[in-house]
Amino acid sequence: MEVFDTINETQKHLKSSQNKTIGFVPTMGALHHGHIALIKKSFAENDLTVCSIFVNPTQFNNPEDLKKYPRTLDEDCKMLEEAGCDVVFAPTAEEMYPNLPQIKLNFGYLEEIMEGKFRPGHFNGVGIVVAKLFHIVKPNKTYFGQKDIQQVAVINRLIKDFSFDLEMIVCDTIRENDGLAMSSRNRRLSDEARAMAPKIYESLKLGEKLLLAGESIESVKSKISDFYRTYSEFELEYYEITDFESLESISKISPERKTAIIIAAHLGGVRLIDNYIF
Missing domain, CATH: 3.40.50.620 (HUPs)
Known part of the structure; x- marks a missing residue:
């Protein structure tokens, strides 16, 4: 090389x-x-x-x-x-x-x-x-x-x-065994923050579950905000539900197109991003 x-x-x-x-x-x-x-x-x-x-x-x-x-x-x-x-x-x-x-x-x-x-x-x-x-x-x-x-x-x-x-x-995104998306920034997480970091992927999967159960996008985003309020270690920057191709916001999910749930959050002074496609 x-x-x-x-x-x-x-x-x-x-x-x-x-x-x-x-x-x-x-x-x-x-x-x-x-x-x-x-x-x-x-x-x-x-x-x-x-x-x-x-x-x-x-x-x-x-x-x-x-x-x-x-x-x-x-x-x-x-x-x-x-x-x-x-x-x-x-x-x-x-x-x-x-x-x-x-x-x-x-x-x-x-x-x-x-x-x-x-x-x-x-x-x-x-x-x-x-x-x-x-x-x-x-x-x-x-x-x-x-x-x-x-x-x-x-x-x-x-x-x-x-x-x-x-x-x-x-x-495809490569993940750790606990769901955390691999990132160079993960090296900066303290042991305590690293233990909490998989909550990001958990919140993406929760969003998918709620949407597929028929909840509105507004309701899902509200529940995700509540989810992060129970974990004061996080500062949620955004949690968006978009069309996969254009990344533009959507009013509801559709079986004819892929949906992207996209997140950015701060944890222990480290900014982490992730997304989930379904």
């Missing part, structure tokens, strides 16, 4: 691998089994698998969150090599941004709901860095996890609107 920290070295190496298909997994490091599942899928479907590790400062609207984000490059590289990754691109912020980007990306209504609403400017940062990475790596396929459901929608829009010649593969 080759590890590069400059754009020039990375591109030079990839250009030498002509006529080989490239699968690409962009990450911010602190890798877990969810990331490794993406790497293994890419390994199975492409000649070369490239993983980027870059904690992108432009997508953090909370400087403290950026400061505390775990950085574990040596450990990450060991996991990637064992999973069959061929190339790791791990640049510095100065390498990726010799000058701060002046362009601004706006993803329409996705900027106004859920992550877009509570993290203004976040998707601009995501869109710019992913576009840069696509130009650097020039992959045939790119792999993302379903846990970041709104990010998936944003990247899908980016690929379509900028006519990137690649296919996005979206993979």
Whole structure:
């Protein structure tokens, strides 16, 4: 496995691998089994698998969150090599941004709901860095996890609107045995908070159960608010019930379409997101 920290070295190496298909997994490091599942899928479907590790400062609207984000490059590289990754691109912020980007990306209504609403400017940062990475790596396929459901929608829009010649593969969320969605942020949870964290998945499943029992969306959201009021450790940021394809709010569920229940909550100073599709 080759590890590069400059754009020039990375591109030079990839250009030498002509006529080989490239699968690409962009990450911010602190890798877990969810990331490794993406790497293994890419390994199975492409000649070369490239993983980027870059904690992108432009997508953090909370400087403290950026400061505390775990950085574990040596450990990450060991996991990637064992999973069959061929190339790791791990640049510095100065390498990726010799000058701060002046362009601004706006993803329409996705900027106004859920992550877009509570993290203004976040998707601009995501869109710019992913576009840069696509130009650097020039992959045939790119792999993302379903846990970041709104990010998936944003990247899908980016690929379509900028006519990137690649296919996005979206993979199922990988969970711990107790239901907690795997996330790099889980490392920051205290033992007490980690024991409580599966309540997030429990609340998603409860929402599904209530909806399938015929309760209205308003009633379900009210009961979920009550659910979290009984657990003072949590600060619920949002709990939304949307159309799976568009992520727009719906007035009722329908057997003709998939429904997404999407949540963000703070626990012990760590912000966690998750979703459930049915």
